[in-house]
Amino acid sequence: MKQHLQTLLETALAHLVANGELPAAAAAQLPPLERARDPQHGDFASTVALSLTKLARQPPRQLAERIVAALPASPQVAEVSIAGPGFINFRLAPSAYHAVIADILAQGPQFGRCDLGAGQTIQVEFVSANPTGPLHVGHGRGGAYGAVVADLLTAVGYTVHREYYVNDAGRQMDILATSVWLRYLELCGELLPFPSNGYKGDYVWDIAAALHREQGDAYRADADVVFADLPADARADLPADDPAAGDKEAHIDGLIARAKHLLGDHHYRLVFELGLNIILDDIRDDLAQFGVVYATWYSERSLAERGAVAQVISRLQASGHTYTQDGALWFRASNFGDEKDRVLIRDNGQTTYFATDIAYHADKFERGFARILDIWGADHHGYVPRIKAALLALGHPAERLDVHLVQFAILYRGGERVQMSTRSGEFVTLRELRREVGRDAARFFYVMRKSEQHLDFDLDLAKSQSNDNPVYYVQYAHARVSSVLRQAVERGLMPETSAGLTHLERLTEPQELALIKTLARYAEIVVSAATGVQPHLLTQYLRELAGDFHSYYNAHQFLVPDAALFDARLKLILATRQVLRNGLELLGVSAPDAM
RNA sequence: GCGCCCGUAGCUCAGUUGGACAGAGCAACGGCCUUCUAAGCCGUGGGUCGCAGGUUCAAGUCCUGCCGGGCGUGCCA
Numbered sequence: 001m002k003q004h005l006q007t008l009l010e011t012a013l014a015h016l017v018a019n020g021e022l023p024a025a026a027a028a029q030l031p032p033l034e035r036a037r038d039p040q041h042g043d044f045a046s047t048v049a050l051s052l053t054k055l056a057r058q059p060p061r062q063l064a065e066r067i068v069a070a071l072p073a074s075p076q077v078a079e080v081s082i083a084g085p086g087f088i089n090f091r092l093a094p095s096a097y098h099a100v101i102a103d104i105l106a107q108g109p110q111f112g113r114c115d116l117g118a119g120q121t122i123q124v125e126f127v128s129a130n131p132t133g134p135l136h137v138g139h140g141r142g143g144a145y146g147a148v149v150a151d152l153l154t155a156v157g158y159t160v161h162r163e164y165y166v167n168d169a170g171r172q173m174d175i176l177a178t179s180v181w182l183r184y185l186e187l188c189g190e191l192l193p194f195p196s197n198g199y200k201g202d203y204v205w206d207i208a209a210a211l212h213r214e215q216g217d218a219y220r221a222d223a224d225v226v227f228a229d230l231p232a233d234a235r236a237d238l239p240a241d242d243p244a245a246g247d248k249e250a251h252i253d254g255l256i257a258r259a260k261h262l263l264g265d266h267h268y269r270l271v272f273e274l275g276l277n278i279i280l281d282d283i284r285d286d287l288a289q290f291g292v293v294y295a296t297w298y299s300e301r302s303l304a305e306r307g308a309v310a311q312v313i314s315r316l317q318a319s320g321h322t323y324t325q326d327g328a329l330w331f332r333a334s335n336f337g338d339e340k341d342r343v344l345i346r347d348n349g350q351t352t353y354f355a356t357d358i359a360y361h362a363d364k365f366e367r368g369f370a371r372i373l374d375i376w377g378a379d380h381h382g383y384v385p386r387i388k389a390a391l392l393a394l395g396h397p398a399e400r401l402d403v404h405l406v407q408f409a410i411l412y413r414g415g416e417r418v419q420m421s422t423r424s425g426e427f428v429t430l431r432e433l434r435r436e437v438g439r440d441a442a443r444f445f446y447v448m449r450k451s452e453q454h455l456d457f458d459l460d461l462a463k464s465q466s467n468d469n470p471v472y473y474v475q476y477a478h479a480r481v482s483s484v485l486r487q488a489v490e491r492g493l494m495p496e497t498s499a500g501l502t503h504l505e506r507l508t509e510p511q512e513l514a515l516i517k518t519l520a521r522y523a524e525i526v527v528s529a530a531t532g533v534q535p536h537l538l539t540q541y542l543r544e545l546a547g548d549f550h551s552y553y554n555a556h557q558f559l560v561p562d563a564a565l566f567d568a569r570l571k572l573i574l575a576t577r578q579v580l581r582n583g584l585e586l587l588g589v590s591a592p593d594a595m
Numbered sequence: 596g597c598g599c600c601c602g603u604a605g606c607u608c609a610g611u612u613g614g615a616c617a618g619a620g621c622a623a624c625g626g627c628c629u630u631c632u633a634a635g636c637c638g639u640g641g642g643u644c645g646c647a648g649g650u651u652c653a654a655g656u657c658c659u660g661c662c663g664g665g666c667g668u669g670c671c672a
Contacts, residue, residue: 034611037618047614053652060652084615085652130672172672249671328670339598339668346670353672381599382667407600407666449608452600454665456607461621465634468621476634487631528611540609543620554627554636595634 012070042091060086098504104575117158126375144446152530177272183208336389437462447535477546481577482593511552
């Protein structure tokens with residue numbers, strides 16, 4: 001419809017140019033058509049007269065009049081008017097709107113989908129939490145956001161590759177393995193001071209118990225030997241800068257080295273793998289139950305194992321983008337837009353997480369995705385320039401990488417902020433959240449706000465079965481349509497007795513027209529939500545659609561004796577249900593037939 | 596200090612690549628169930644769009660400078 005109106009305007013401009021009433025350049029400057037914000041202004045508005053006023057050297061209203069006079073007639077357009085400073089407003093013929101209903105019913109689940117992406121491949125990497133513990137509610141937001149973005153992009157025609165980057169190497173995993181082993185030693189009866197920097201969650205005990213079940217006391221060592229001659233751990237009762245306060249990092253690193261030494265490579269590896277696998281299985285299962293499924297779980301360790309990290313480093317070296325200083329190898333990130341240079345290989349010979357991440361992103365480009373979307377927690381925002389810098393240095397088109405940052409979710413219960421901290425073990429897991437509020441509410445709430453906005457997640461609201469709860473509000477609209485259908489069947493008023501789509505002209509009530517207009521916007525909403533990577537536009541829209549339906553429901557009876565009117569109204573609410581269902585489907589939220 | 600994000604109604608937030616009088620939900624107040632689920636609907640009140648300049652026919656939206664809040668700023672991941 002938009003396109004149709006634009007064509008009419010183009011024709012009018014061409015006509016005026018041909019008559020010499022407008023300079024030739026004017027024809028090329030047609031601004032996009034807008035939906036009228038106020039129904040009183042009609043359905044669509046063009047600002048063409050406003051934007052051409054300078055070029056044409058005419059006041060906008062006068063220009064608008066000329067354009068309107070040159071506008072070809074169209075059966076779809078009921079009225080064209082000029083308003084305000086020079087807006088050209090279009091009011092559509094009712095039949096143009098009624099056609100939307102037929103469209104929706106014909107396309108069913110396909111309605112709102114399109115081929116904008118033309119099958120281009122796009123990778124979406126999201127969550128990618130370290131497998132050092134269960135997912136918490138912060139990861140949940142990234143999961144819901146990434147999943148919905150991926151589904152939206154699929155809906156508009158992209159071929160989407162969902163990926164989880166598994167940090168299955170590195171120091172944090174060593175800390176986990178060591179934490180598991182220490183808990184195992186405690187289960188064996190050893191008494192020991194658990195390191196302040198270790199993982200203290202209950203799940204570590206569970207993994208340790210699994211280790212003990214499998215291996216008995218075979219991995220046991222004497223606690224005195226384990227802790228002999230280690231750097232002192234940090235003391236909570238002293239400030240960190242006090243020399244006597246100890247060093248929790250040095251302490252835990254000492255413990256890791258001790259674990260590797262006492263267990264030997266093989267046994268250490270086994271402990272490490274056990275922890276990794278149990279936690280990764282848990283994460284996988286958790287996300288699957290949340291409706292989040294990946295095509296690839298990409299192993300960080302595999303990058304190092306096949307030499308990809310060493311390779312990107314030598315490529316950077318060969319192209320002169322590195323230097324050595326203080327025993328470390330540095331990347332000249334500041335030559336590529338980053339604020340300072342970054343270390344690739346530490347003075348102890350270990351590669352940094354950054355180096356591995358370069359290899360990972362280089363690999364993404366080498367796999368040939370047309371676009372790459374990273375969804376990160378907002379605390380990683382400082383990391384974006386250095387990754388882009390490295391990609392540029394490697395000769396990759398870094399502009400194809402878009403990093404979207406998701407701000408934290410803050411939970412509230414009973415008006416009080418719920419405290420979270422992974423390391424201390426006092427956190428709310430995604431699984432607990434799902435158990436408490438359910439998958440539907442969690443998914444909906446997570447994407448309800450702009451991703452760059454902090455999310456206040458009100459647990460009480462998400463749980464409440466009341467009109468305050470937007471999830472229920474939308475789902476209830478869907479259920480109500482189904483309920484009406486059940487009533488229709490009970491009364492013997494079945495759709496097949498109706499006369500098809502020939503009575504839509506009977507839909508003339510204000511609530512009906514408002515509802516139809518909202519339905520007509522759905523496809524545009526999906527496109528802007530997908531291309532703008534803004535799922536909240538969809539939740540916003542669905543609330544509006546549900547609102548229009550509820551108003552209609554309260555104002556008019558659907559099951560009326562007038563067969564033609566009944567038929568028309570039935571078609572309208574069926575179309576409404578279809579759009580609600582399609583939208584909820586994209587959000588990963590169920591569309592119940594009864595509540 | 597520097598970088599990024601955010602400041603819109605009492606609260607939580609929208610605001611369509613600048614557009615016509617700034618919107619929604621909640622909260623407050625007043626109505627609506629012998630009729631398809633009241634998990635709903637209708638109505639009323641409530642805002643110097645953080646502040647000050649600038650660009651523009653047009654600024655909540657773009658630019659600059661302040662003020663306030665969050666995050667980041669490691670040879671951590």
